[in-house]
Amino acid sequence: MSDSLSGMPNVMSIEGGIPLSGTVRAQGAKNAALPVMAACLLLKGQTLTLENVPDLQDVRTMADLLKTLGVTVETGTAASGTTPSAPGAALSHPGPSHGQMRFIVPEEVSSEAPEALVRKMRASSLVLGPLLARGGQAALPLPGGCSIGSRPIDLHLKGLVQMGAKIEIRSGVVYAQADQLRGRRIYLDFPSVGATENLMMAAALAHGETIIENIAREPEIDNLAAVLGSMGVPIEIEGTGCVRIKGVEEVHSGSERVIPDRIEACTYLLAGVMTGGQVTVTDVIPAHFDSMLAKLEEAGARFSVRRDAVTVFPAQRLQSLSLKTMPFPGFPTDLQPQMVAALSLAGGVSMVEESVFQARFLYADELNRMGANIRIRGNTAVISGVSQLHGADVRATDLRAGAALILAGLTATGQTRVGDMIHVWRGYEAIDEKLRSLGGRVELIPEDEK
Numbered sequence: 001m002s003d004s005l006s007g008m009p010n011v012m013s014i015e016g017g018i019p020l021s022g023t024v025r026a027q028g029a030k031n032a033a034l035p036v037m038a039a040c041l042l043l044k045g046q047t048l049t050l051e052n053v054p055d056l057q058d059v060r061t062m063a064d065l066l067k068t069l070g071v072t073v074e075t076g077t078a079a080s081g082t083t084p085s086a087p088g089a090a091l092s093h094p095g096p097s098h099g100q101m102r103f104i105v106p107e108e109v110s111s112e113a114p115e116a117l118v119r120k121m122r123a124s125s126l127v128l129g130p131l132l133a134r135g136g137q138a139a140l141p142l143p144g145g146c147s148i149g150s151r152p153i154d155l156h157l158k159g160l161v162q163m164g165a166k167i168e169i170r171s172g173v174v175y176a177q178a179d180q181l182r183g184r185r186i187y188l189d190f191p192s193v194g195a196t197e198n199l200m201m202a203a204a205l206a207h208g209e210t211i212i213e214n215i216a217r218e219p220e221i222d223n224l225a226a227v228l229g230s231m232g233v234p235i236e237i238e239g240t241g242c243v244r245i246k247g248v249e250e251v252h253s254g255s256e257r258v259i260p261d262r263i264e265a266c267t268y269l270l271a272g273v274m275t276g277g278q279v280t281v282t283d284v285i286p287a288h289f290d291s292m293l294a295k296l297e298e299a300g301a302r303f304s305v306r307r308d309a310v311t312v313f314p315a316q317r318l319q320s321l322s323l324k325t326m327p328f329p330g331f332p333t334d335l336q337p338q339m340v341a342a343l344s345l346a347g348g349v350s351m352v353e354e355s356v357f358q359a360r361f362l363y364a365d366e367l368n369r370m371g372a373n374i375r376i377r378g379n380t381a382v383i384s385g386v387s388q389l390h391g392a393d394v395r396a397t398d399l400r401a402g403a404a405l406i407l408a409g410l411t412a413t414g415q416t417r418v419g420d421m422i423h424v425w426r427g428y429e430a431i432d433e434k435l436r437s438l439g440g441r442v443e444l445i446p447e448d449e450k
């Protein structure tokens with residue numbers, strides 16, 4: 001039985017113009033949870049226990065994929081040692097959870113990732129490295145492109161070939177085979193997050209040491225390194241953007257806590273800034289979003305930073321600025337749509353250049369329907385700030401675009417209805433409940449009332 005959240009309402013209605021105030025806790029990071037869940041496939045007859053896993057559609061999809069491969073996935077109360085839930089059992093605690101998940105991995109697992117699940121979520125490609133490393137073979141349908149551009153996995157495959165894998169692509173399926181992966185020095189042409197993660201997991205069971213240079217530096221990479229370390233893999237990330245991994249014969253049961261979601265946290269901080277309220281986000285690691293805080297300060301926002309919490313305060317109208325999305329520690333592409341929504345109300349003209357993905361401005365037309373004045377020139381958005389947005393019926397084109405439209409609706413006059421919320425449920429746990437707890441007038445419209 002799928003654990004899908006697809007039954008969640010697909011339209012969110014927002015009454016804008018209310019300054020938000022209050023405190024919300026950041027969820028576990030979606031982009032940390034997905035790779036560390038895939039890492040369980042390195043185990044044989046052992047268990048991986050994760051804490052602070054967010055209850056998201058993408059997490060449920062990854063859990064479904066692991067179950068299809070033969071892994072028993074326990075969640076919530078079941079994972080805390082009471083009666084184990086059967087494979088495929090629904091999450092025992094739908095809704096907001098800071099849950100524990102346990103992955104009980106048999107000696108043998110299937111090596112074929114089902115197309116339906118891979119098509120549903122690009123991060124399914126993260127099972128390739130661990131499956132190949134633990135069993136010598138893997139079959140993975142090529143992940144599709146999506147609304148933010150084509151998203152190949154050529155860097156993943158190039159690294160695996162360097163480690164001795166034989167790769168064939170037939171009818172859109174990657175067939176990988178390797179009797180024994182060998183440790184190598186690998187240079188990534190681009191600091192790809194997914195390629196870094198797949199190759200780190202492959203290296204865990206390779207023969208000898210693997211050195212990967214020009215790795216992604218996102219905090220989620222450190223979280224994966226911690227999980228591999230907990231499973232007995234000697235791993236060292238050096239400040240020069242290089243990781244050293246000594247392959248082991250076999251890994252043992254491990255456990256780790258998923259780090260806070262820096263993108264979700266900053267989305268709520270921006271909600272406070274844009275509505276002129278006072279919002280605190282707790283259980284965060286501020287160092288994970290220094291670039292965002294620097295740009296907020298440059299734009300004139302007021303905020304305070306504590307060890308594990310950040311509070312934004314009412315301030316004057318934001319000032320325009322220029323920014324370019326970059327791999328970490330640069331400004332994250334996953335906050336680009338939300339920041340453009342905020343800058344659409346700033347004084348002056350702002351320039352936002354998207355350097356990571358090819359086409360991550362599809363949402364701009366939807367913001368313009370709400371009264372924004374955004375023109376796209378190549379991979380740069382030119383944003384002429386307006387004094388007010390007005391509510392409209394809009395549609396989310398992807399996860400972060402949906403978040404940007406929700407932020408715009410919170411500041412707009414009148415009612416905004418955001419459709420295709422299915423994208424938002426992929427990455428924002430209980431966003432309606434969290435916004436209501438901050439005073440937001442937010443309702444989900446059941447399908448039959450649309």
Ligand code: EPZ
Nearest residue numbers: 031123150151152153154155156192193194195334356357
């Ligand atoms: C991860 O995607 C995140 N997803 C993305 O978050 C995030 O936007 C992205 O990293 C960049 O930070 C997860 O972690 C599950 P990449 P990933 O490999 O690994 C090109 C969200 O909203 N590329 O760093 O797919 C690629 O096409 C999502 O939470 C190749 O050309 O990102 C893209 O243009 C969206 N060949 C760029 O590199 C490859 O082999 C960045 O990709 C791999 C990537």
